[in-house]
Amino acid sequence: MPKDHGIGASSKRREDVRFLTGAGNYTDDINVHGQAYVHFLRSDAAHGTISNLDTSEAARMPGVVRIFTGADFEGVGGLPCGWQVTDRHGEVMKEPAHPVLAQGKVRHVGEIIAAVVADTLEQARDAAEAIVVDIDELPAVVDMKAALEEGATRVHDDLADNLCYDWGFVEENKGAVEEAIANAAHVTTLELVNNRLVANPMEPRVAVGDFERGTGNSTLYTTSQNPHVIRLLMGAFVLGIPEHKLRVVAPDVGGGFGTKIFHYAEEAFCTFAAKALNRAVKWTSTRSEAFMSDAHGRDHVTRIELALDADNNFVAVRTETLANMGAYLSTFAPSVPTWLHGTLMAGNYKTPNIYVNVKAVFTNTVPVDAYRGAGRPEATFQLERVIDKAARELGVDPVELRRQNFITEFPYATPVAVEYDTGDYHATMDKMLELLDRDGFAARRKESEAKGKLRGLGINCFIEACGIAPSNLVGQLGARAGLYESATVRVNATGGLVVMTGSHSHGQGHETSFPQVISEMIGIPEDQVEIVHGDTANTPMGMGTYGSRSLAVGGSAMVRAAEKIINKTKKIAAHLLEAAEADIELKDGTFSVAGTDKSVAWGDVCLAAYVPHNYPLEDIEPGLEETAFYDPSNFTYPAGAYACEVEVDPETGHVSIERFISADDFGNVVNPMIVEGQVHGGIAQGIGQALLENCVYDENGQLVSASYMDYAMPRADDLPHMASYTVDHSCQTPCTHNPLGVKGCGEAGAIGSPPTVINAILDALHSGGHKVDHIDMPATPARVWAAINGQ
Amino acid sequence: MYSFDIERPTSVADAVAALGADEALALGGGQTLIPTLKQRLASPSKLVSLSGIAEMKGVSQDGNTLRIGGGTTHASVAREAGAFPALAALAGNIGDPAVRNRGTIGGSLANNDPSACYPAAALGAGAMIVTDRREIAADDYFQGMFATALEEGEIITAVTFPIPAKAAYMKFEQPASRFALVGVFVSQGDAGVRVAVTGASEGGVFRWSAAEEALSGNFSADAISGLSLPADDMIADLHGTAAYRAHLVSVMTRRAVAAAG
């Protein structure tokens, strides 16, 4: 019998009642009395000097409150970067100023030139059209290779060149890797692109700045995955507002996928303008604005070499990557191609020698930062594509080639700085193969061929580093933040309780899964537990949600706080039952004395804490409220094995996904239904990256894929039918270092699926006699057809 | 959106009169026009909504001719044009349900988007475009991307199709917009074989005469198996090169002929 509550139960997502009935409270639902609206005048040039900016006529237009330009922000800080990478020569990265409003120069299409605040949005837009702006255009830097050439136009003329950093990892291993490659029996080389993506959460970004004249307090309502981080960055670095005078609220948020981690100009602007105008200021992004102002994802160009010995053991991996930073450094941009990518280049394999080189490049494009998986999909894609290519070159089974190189002993210290605590890669591979029915593939291929289609099977393994992150470790690696998480557990007098977590839910279902853990610990019904998150005014300092960290880090903080509560309630129960504390047991919401029939209910103990008439006041304080901060001692390492079967129409190049199978190891699972939903969504995004999504700039820095007319999002019918879409998480090697034994599941699907799909397409093409080594993502019909026809 | 006036006439005559105003524009289902207004790419003084004009709506059959009111939505055509299954199927695969329940055949033909589906059907079946003032043969009506024979203020009140003996439309969707990357409408009827191609050409919808000739003698996919189009005038964009589009025209034409039976 599956459990019906607590850890392991597929409790229904309680938050969905409000989301699905239109009762959610999103940032755009928040309207402050008397608010004004801002419309941002954005650059339509990719690169240029603002030679004339005249707002005088626009300022006289009906309803205009005030027009702000870069000049109004001269004394204001720029948007800070939260991570400093040190390069292979020991130099710190170049860190150009990142102004809130353009300071005399624009560096990407969409950069804000002026902000018009008016009584209505239409008035603001009308006035924006009356602003006179002349831009002397400069050549746009778009292609990363060209950007690094001698004499290339500089995105930032105060910097020597467009190279942000040249990172080597691990630099000391470089020589050994070179030697291993030189002496290898076989070396497989692959050049590939990890396509630039636009996150496209369903809810676009929104910011409402408010200021209370009576108290001098500022409030920002924003679509953020981490309100405390925004409060710290914006308060301390941009606007100079101390944290106790600044409240940041991120209410219901409709999807983030990483792009809502970062601190954006629009947030700082609305907060600043509200104070300057003594009036709330609201901005709601249009979808068109989102394309040119939300941080983009991925955009790597990589050359990878995999060296093998005569027995097909991996002996070395060497990679060279160009990583696009865009025009400015977004909040965590420098960490993505380095510490979230280089550290994963061992994958599931015991390759002894690994060297990763990353050059981060400035271009006249929207800043690029973390997007679901962040660095780990890029690492997995290279590694798993080159392994597949090697298997083909060597004429060996791609499954067996992987198996023979699997890491099997744990803990395992990789040559790229991380230590996997636990895992069982054969188990997930076995599970995947069992669900796949590999033996039946030949018959399925025949059926496809009878319809004139080529059928391919792709398999793939992956590992990720989640549960981000041990603070002392990331501090050494350049993080300017700690990455612990916090929780306060407040028990009310009648026994119900509220968990105030620093994690943030923007689709993940914390309001359901977190109470399941508390219910398991105390033995009270899940509906006795309420989750509060997203408001700096009523939650402890937290780092928010990304990097599959909520349950592993935020959940662990909650467990620690709940343990403190349980310890205290046991003391109270011991007093009430006149027994020794050591003899008190808590089960199903009742405290009892071991070996007796004496007991007291959870609710009575809680009441005693708040009505302490008969209470050990000399030993413990009244009340029941505890806070814990949890800092993980290691990352968690979810891993899995995926398979995909595709049909390719050789006449048109169209690819359809016929089956998709995932076997994941997430450690312990609190809510299987939510986990499956996360994997389904992640795979859908990965299929989107593999087949459909592509953010394209032309050589002038104009965004070509600037709307859904040209940027293809995956739709339901691009995905396999549910019956052919199997997600499994039954292989469980619990994390050894967090109290729940959980590893995180939010990014797995998006990490594991892109190479699976591409491997399957290439298998299909080879079955038709088309000897294609690689197809870059997205494998659109046009690209697949061109590959088949050698174009 | 800039502000504008709106009128909702209930007869074609009143609509024509209303459209006489300076900078007035007809509003069909608004599926093209409203997004254009929202992006402030057009600033009409007045919109004349055609959706309240009963005489412009509905599908009717007269012998071998199917008449579709210019204000008939794609969803209605999909439902009611059973006498011309290829046309009903085409309409049923335009956009999504929201688009199909608002967008109209008149709006689509007036707009003449180079990737739209209806222009292929009108040209590929030899339809007649009926306006408030005249009838225009499809062969004379389409005049390049977004260009038609319509005069200022002229309203498409109906479209009449001779029902062909055999017909099919094959659409290869552009992955993002799901308009036609290449769409081919073939028909065989009293007026012979017609092959119309949308999505592919810089010149908008066109007839592929070489294919028509080859199919006239032998209406089968084999008859055109060796036939290809030059890529010279084909559209090239991030969804496909000119060569790819030219190739797809051949593939989709063969598939359309096979489907037409």
Ligand SMILES: Cc1cc2nc3c(=O)[nH]c(=O)nc-3n(C[C@H](O)[C@H](O)[C@H](O)COP(=O)(O)OP(=O)(O)OC[C@H]3O[C@@H](n4cnc5c(N)ncnc54)[C@H](O)[C@@H]3O)c2cc1C
């Ligand atoms: C998401 C989406 C997907 C779509 N997918 C497809 C697709 O796959 N295939 C496809 O073919 N189309 C597609 N379309 C376009 C759709 O078919 C539109 O409905 C059509 O282009 C315009 O019709 P409308 O009635 O909405 O015209 P409107 O938007 O109201 O008007 C368009 C133009 O036609 C004029 N006009 C309108 N009616 C008349 C009339 N009776 N006489 C004269 N002029 C008139 C207007 O003045 C305007 O200039 C899609 C649209 C959307 C939004």
